[in-house]
Amino acid sequence: MKSNPLEFRRKEGLKPSFRIFSYSGKRPKKGKSGKNNFPFLARSPQGFAAGLGTSNHFFRLEGVCGFMNLFLTQTINGLGLGSIYALVALGYSMVYGIVKLINFAHGDIIMVGSYMVMFIMTVMGMPLILAVIGSILFCALAGVLIQRVAYHRLLTHDAPRISLLITALGVSIFLQNLFQLLFGSEVRSMPTLFDLPAIQLGELHITSANILNIVVSVVMMIGLQTLVARTRIGKAMRATSEDAGAAKLMGINTNHTVAFTFAVGSGLAAVGAALYCNTYPQIKPTMGNLLGLKAFVAAVLGGIGSIPGAMLGGYILGVAESWTKNFYSNLTDAIVFGILIVMLLVKPSGLLGKNVKEKV
Amino acid sequence: MALLTVKDLNVFYGNIHAIKGISFEVNEGEIVTLIGANGAGKTSTLHAISGLLRPKSGSITFDGNNLVTTEAHKILRLGLAQVPEGRRIFASLTVMENLELGAYIRAKENLDADFEQIFARLPRLKERRKQLAGTLSGGEQQMLAIGRALMSKPKMLLLDEPSMGLSPLLVGEIFDIIKSVNQGGVTVLLNEQNAKKALEIANRAYVLETGSIAMSGEASALAQDEKVRQAYLGG
Ligand SMILES: Nc1ncnc2c1ncn2[C@@H]1O[C@H](COP(=O)(O)OP(=O)(O)OP(=O)(O)O)[C@@H](O)[C@H]1O
Ligand SMILES: [Mg+2]
Numbered sequence: 001m002k003s004n005p006l007e008f009r010r011k012e013g014l015k016p017s018f019r020i021f022s023y024s025g026k027r028p029k030k031g032k033s034g035k036n037n038f039p040f041l042a043r044s045p046q047g048f049a050a051g052l053g054t055s056n057h058f059f060r061l062e063g064v065c066g067f068m069n070l071f072l073t074q075t076i077n078g079l080g081l082g083s084i085y086a087l088v089a090l091g092y093s094m095v096y097g098i099v100k101l102i103n104f105a106h107g108d109i110i111m112v113g114s115y116m117v118m119f120i121m122t123v124m125g126m127p128l129i130l131a132v133i134g135s136i137l138f139c140a141l142a143g144v145l146i147q148r149v150a151y152h153r154l155l156t157h158d159a160p161r162i163s164l165l166i167t168a169l170g171v172s173i174f175l176q177n178l179f180q181l182l183f184g185s186e187v188r189s190m191p192t193l194f195d196l197p198a199i200q201l202g203e204l205h206i207t208s209a210n211i212l213n214i215v216v217s218v219v220m221m222i223g224l225q226t227l228v229a230r231t232r233i234g235k236a237m238r239a240t241s242e243d244a245g246a247a248k249l250m251g252i253n254t255n256h257t258v259a260f261t262f263a264v265g266s267g268l269a270a271v272g273a274a275l276y277c278n279t280y281p282q283i284k285p286t287m288g289n290l291l292g293l294k295a296f297v298a299a300v301l302g303g304i305g306s307i308p309g310a311m312l313g314g315y316i317l318g319v320a321e322s323w324t325k326n327f328y329s330n331l332t333d334a335i336v337f338g339i340l341i342v343m344l345l346v347k348p349s350g351l352l353g354k355n356v357k358e359k360v
Numbered sequence: 361m362a363l364l365t366v367k368d369l370n371v372f373y374g375n376i377h378a379i380k381g382i383s384f385e386v387n388e389g390e391i392v393t394l395i396g397a398n399g400a401g402k403t404s405t406l407h408a409i410s411g412l413l414r415p416k417s418g419s420i421t422f423d424g425n426n427l428v429t430t431e432a433h434k435i436l437r438l439g440l441a442q443v444p445e446g447r448r449i450f451a452s453l454t455v456m457e458n459l460e461l462g463a464y465i466r467a468k469e470n471l472d473a474d475f476e477q478i479f480a481r482l483p484r485l486k487e488r489r490k491q492l493a494g495t496l497s498g499g500e501q502q503m504l505a506i507g508r509a510l511m512s513k514p515k516m517l518l519l520d521e522p523s524m525g526l527s528p529l530l531v532g533e534i535f536d537i538i539k540s541v542n543q544g545g546v547t548v549l550l551n552e553q554n555a556k557k558a559l560e561i562a563n564r565a566y567v568l569e570t571g572s573i574a575m576s577g578e579a580s581a582l583a584q585d586e587k588v589r590q591a592y593l594g595g
Binding site for chain 2: 232235236239243246249252254355
């Protein structure tokens with residue numbers, strides 16, 4: 001099961017469950033119970049209650065109030081998770097916007113970022129803040145390097161889109177194998193990162209990880225939006241995205257603009273990686289597969305190329321996942337991808353995407 | 361010495377030999393026009409000059425610089441701006457942002473006076489400066505493309521069929537603008553299918569036919585030439 005995509009696990013210590021292959025077949029171990037391990041219980045009213053009862057140890061089912069509480073808790077969990085999707089989705093969206101490339105290696109950058117945080121903290125013994133900054137810089141550099149080595153010639157020689165896509169998949173596999181070689185293929189635990197107090201609002205318990213995820217993702221989005229809308233390099237990015245030839249006629253070095261876009265996108269993925277490690281403190285070399293795929297779904301859902309769209313898509317996906325996990329955990333991914341399909345049937349350009357025909 | 365000198369230029373698209381060894385020059389202060397039918401090679405020539413296309417062979421010299429080995433984004437910095445075929449304004453950006461991008465290479469300068477100058481010359485743009493450029497009419501887009509190119513304060517302007525798709529009235533307006541830009545000291549190389557109009561404002565002209573220069577001379581002389589009248593001026 002080496003290639004099984006990493007599931008999201010709560011800090012409380014859920015065992016990874018190989019959901020697709022073990023639908024209610026394997027009883028969860030005693031003492032390791034949690035909402036994700038009782039999907040079958042949710043089918044009957046009693047089971048439903050039992051499922052709720054075990055989902056949060058601080059929570060007791062008390063009628064409507066209790067349901068509201070659960071609803072809010074799962075929504076906040078979902079927003080926390082969605083924030084990570086959103087940060088990764090921004091990179092997909094930006095890169096697609098500027099070079100019309102679906103950079104499937106982008107999901108793996110979050111893996112690279114996670115390992116860098118771990119490496120700098122545990123191997124080099126540096127403090128957390130340096131680990132996070134180091135990881136962001138390393139990923140930004142890695143993003144530029146990948147663009148230069150793998151994509152640049154294909155892009156400047158007008159290679160068919162399919163060649164770019166295959167190259168991106170190749171880079172993804174390369175990164176995963178490289179990190180397996182460097183760090184081993186087994187799951188690794190992360191040290192505690194941000195040790196912040198949780199917030200208690202009446203009966204509502206909000207973990208510090210969720211707050212941090214949401215705050216950081218919103219700040220990043222506002223920063224990015226400002227960068228793109230207001231700054232000189234932002235204008236150059238939008239010009240390059242719309243017509244690279246005309247952008248060159250304006251004196252814009254489009255190679256720099258594209259490299260900068262990869263750097264920013266990868267840096268944001270590294271921020272997502274730090275938040276991910278803080279929320280789900282276990283990492284492995286293939287963790288970028290499902291995470292990257294879902295972030296890509298978020299980008300498409302929100303309208304690829306749109307910054308607020310990527311964020312919105314990330315939040316919707318996170319919340320949908322969080323809610324369904326609570327009731328039908330076996331179907332979580334099916335529902336998440338189902339949302340994408342329905343969404344695209346209704347609005348092919350995504351929620352906030354502009355309906356533009358692709359230049360061929 | 362001429363401001364722009366093109367010598368033995370050859371451009372290929374794969375096996376298609378689009379420009380077959382043409383040579384021409386543009387002197388400082390002139391308006392020179394390249395006239396020719398569809399597919400004659402006007403755009404290919406301009407793209408080779410502005411670096412969007414690499415010629416197979418030949419030399420292009422602008423103000424003492426070898427353009428063949430200069431990257432496209434550096435050519436504007438030498439003082440050579442282009443108004444491309446089909447305008448290619450940035451449709452999803454505002455009029456103002458398009459003009460700002462025109463002045464991209466002048467990042468550290470104060471541009472207020474330049475904007476005022478552009479708006480004085482192109483008053484239609486002033487009212488629409490907050491509008492998305494894609495919502496402008498064809499004529500306004502052409503004016504924006506010219507204004508955008510002028511924002512870099514070029515020594516020389518390359519224009520590729522600025523009259524394309526415009527009503528006769530607007531064509532007149534655009535050509536008046538080109539003339540006044542030239543009188544302001546900017547050298548002009550003008551690609552046109554509208555030979556009548558182009559020959560009216562140009563000093564000299566080259567007639568391009570399937571990648572070769574078929575004729576050249578003073579614009580007023582070419583306008584009287586029987587062959588040119590037959591082929592390009594409707595008899
Ligand atoms: N991208 C391309 N690939 C292949 N052939 C091309 C390409 N662009 C132009 N050509 C060919 O090169 C020749 C010259 O084209 P060019 O666009 O320079 O002509 P033009 O004089 O600008 O025409 P028009 O007045 O229609 O704009 C034509 O035969 C054209 O088919
Ligand atoms: Mg042309």
